[in-house]
Amino acid sequence: MPVYSEKVMEHFQNPRNVGEIENADGIGELGNPTCGDIMKIYIKVKDDKIDDIKFKTFGCGAAIATSSMVTELVKGKTLKEAERVSNEVVAEALDGLPPVKMHCSNLAADALHLAVEDYKARKAGKGPIGRVETPEHDENEHDLLEHA
Amino acid sequence: MKIINFDHFAATKMRPEVREAMEPFFMQEYGNPQSIHTLADEPREALNKARLQAAELLNAAANEVIFTGSGSESNNLAIKGTAFARMDKGKHIIVSKIEHFSVLNAVKALAKLGFEVSEIPVDKYGSVDPMDVKNALRKDTILVSITHASNEIGTIQDIKEISKIVHENSGAYMHTDANTSCGFISTDVKELGIDMLSAAPHRFYGPKGTGLFYLKKGIRIMPLIDGGIQEFGRRAGTENVPAVAGAGVACELAKKELKDRTAHLLPIQKDIVSGVLGSLDEVYLNGHPEKRLPNNLNFVVKYIEGESMLMWLNNNGIMVASGSACTSKILKSSHVLSAIGVDPALAQGSLLISLGEDNSLEDAAYFVKELPGVVNKLREMSPLYEEVKKKNKV
Numbered sequence: 001m002p003v004y005s006e007k008v009m010e011h012f013q014n015p016r017n018v019g020e021i022e023n024a025d026g027i028g029e030l031g032n033p034t035c036g037d038i039m040k041i042y043i044k045v046k047d048d049k050i051d052d053i054k055f056k057t058f059g060c061g062a063a064i065a066t067s068s069m070v071t072e073l074v075k076g077k078t079l080k081e082a083e084r085v086s087n088e089v090v091a092e093a094l095d096g097l098p099p100v101k102m103h104c105s106n107l108a109a110d111a112l113h114l115a116v117e118d119y120k121a122r123k124a125g126k127g128p129i130g131r132v133e134t135p136e137h138d139e140n141e142h143d144l145l146e147h148a
Numbered sequence: 149m150k151i152i153n154f155d156h157f158a159a160t161k162m163r164p165e166v167r168e169a170m171e172p173f174f175m176q177e178y179g180n181p182q183s184i185h186t187l188a189d190e191p192r193e194a195l196n197k198a199r200l201q202a203a204e205l206l207n208a209a210a211n212e213v214i215f216t217g218s219g220s221e222s223n224n225l226a227i228k229g230t231a232f233a234r235m236d237k238g239k240h241i242i243v244s245k246i247e248h249f250s251v252l253n254a255v256k257a258l259a260k261l262g263f264e265v266s267e268i269p270v271d272k273y274g275s276v277d278p279m280d281v282k283n284a285l286r287k288d289t290i291l292v293s294i295t296h297a298s299n300e301i302g303t304i305q306d307i308k309e310i311s312k313i314v315h316e317n318s319g320a321y322m323h324t325d326a327n328t329s330c331g332f333i334s335t336d337v338k339e340l341g342i343d344m345l346s347a348a349p350h351r352f353y354g355p356k357g358t359g360l361f362y363l364k365k366g367i368r369i370m371p372l373i374d375g376g377i378q379e380f381g382r383r384a385g386t387e388n389v390p391a392v393a394g395a396g397v398a399c400e401l402a403k404k405e406l407k408d409r410t411a412h413l414l415p416i417q418k419d420i421v422s423g424v425l426g427s428l429d430e431v432y433l434n435g436h437p438e439k440r441l442p443n444n445l446n447f448v449v450k451y452i453e454g455e456s457m458l459m460w461l462n463n464n465g466i467m468v469a470s471g472s473a474c475t476s477k478i479l480k481s482s483h484v485l486s487a488i489g490v491d492p493a494l495a496q497g498s499l500l501i502s503l504g505e506d507n508s509l510e511d512a513a514y515f516v517k518e519l520p521g522v523v524n525k526l527r528e529m530s531p532l533y534e535e536v537k538k539k540n541k542v
Contacts, residue, residue, distance in 0.1 A: 012456070015529065018529050033492070057530070058452065058496075058532045060454075060472070060474035062474075
């Protein structure tokens with residue numbers, strides 16, 4: 001059995017909405033290069049809706065696929081709807097991720113929420129937020145038996 | 149699509165001769181070598197023959213060769229076996245920072261039981277300075293274990309010199325993990341002057357499920373598996389006769405072909421190095437420029453992550469490995485790259501190639517042609533590369 005689902009592979013090989021948005025209304029940048037994942041999501045907001053969304057990701061197959069999927073899930077949706085999309089929803093839409101990837105590379109929804117937060121902060125004159133570093137993984141956290 | 153295996157450290161295809169040697173012991177000659185009756189005759193003979201074949205490869209005596217279950221088990225037997233047998237003499241053990249996990253986690257386990265461990269650093273090429281080993285030796289040092297060649301960056305250590313220093317300056321035993329080197333460079337135990345050595349036949353066209361352990365006559369270790377008298381009482385349990393028979397043939401082939409293997413692998417290795425470094429910027433080679441295995445290469449490709457590189461190459465039929473955190477399953481990037489001073493963020497772009505007899509110059513050319521497309525695709529997607537491009541413009 002392959003490590004990743006067909007859907008993950010499809011998004012990994014044909015990622016949607018890759019790129020940058022010049023003069024974006026909100027940018028969510030999240031990750032830690034030491035862990036191997038950095039996601040950067042750009043949004044353009046119109047009438048409280050996500051009018052355009054693009055991403056750039058440094059990371060593994062799961063990181064790229066979840067980034068791609070989250071942009072597809074929320075494009076054209078209201079900010080409220082976008083805020084309700086969780087990492088779990090993204091993973092489910094990809095027909096699941098390997099257990100070990102659930103914590104580490106499944107950050108796309110968090111990056112999206114950060115972009116929305118950044119948009120609101122900028123509007124309130126308190127932005128931009130900039131890159132948010134996620135903590136490094138503790139290898140002792142991972143009991144391989146639990147992943148079985 | 150043609151499949152190119154550039155990940156021989158994970159698995160090599162068994163040689164037909166190896167399989168042929170194993171075949172009789174599954175269904176016809178299934179007896180237990182320790183029985184007295186006729187059913188045991190052929191299996192016993194097979195064990196004796198394999199032991200001789202392994203002994204010849206290592207330049208050891210047949211009764212200095214013990215078959216274990218894996219290279220990792222051999223390392224554990226050397227380390228824990230020595231620790232438990234000699235704890236009355238001392239509790240200090242020396243290893244290097246770039247050992248395999250079967251060494252590092254074994255000493256970590258011993259540290260929990262009260263043993264003290266010194267980890268010798270390496271230079272930027274991954275070489276251990278024998279003088280650092282000398283300086284770390286203490287009166288209570290019972291064991292020094294240094295890998296013969298790195299399973300990640302391919303650097304070959306001066307085991308002969310280190311062993312000489314250890315024996316001249318202490319009563320410690322000297323073990324070397326040759327699980328990566330055996331079958332590709334000389335592992336003559338007399339030449340190396342060591343007391344124990346581990347080797348892994350599945351790395352050199354033998355079967356999985358068996359490991360080699362050289363234990364010099366007179367060296368005292370405690371078995372990890374107690375039971376019957378198998379393997380001279382050093383490793384109890386009914387012998388894996390098919391695997392051992394296959395391992396023996398793999399050893400015989402290795403001895404015969406050692407020079408030819410190097411002659412076949414070196415030009416392929418050279419083409420990959422010059423091709424990769426010539427066609428991509430911000431890529432560099434890890435490990436020693438000369439003192440390295442003929443069948444390994446380790447690159448760092450900056451600004452992208454190893455697993456996604458591995459997956460794209462896999463799509464193109466090329467099987468490689470990586471030392472990135474995401475590929476590691478414990479979510480930590482390679483301790484070897486960290487020990488040679490590679491920044492943890494850059495270590496994410498690690499690309500690990502291990503060559504074998506089924507590889508050709510055409511494979512190298514195909515890889516060199518495919519890699520830039522993969523790297524550029526991922527860099528275009530990378531926020532780190534974007535930052536660098538912007539900085540360079542300014």
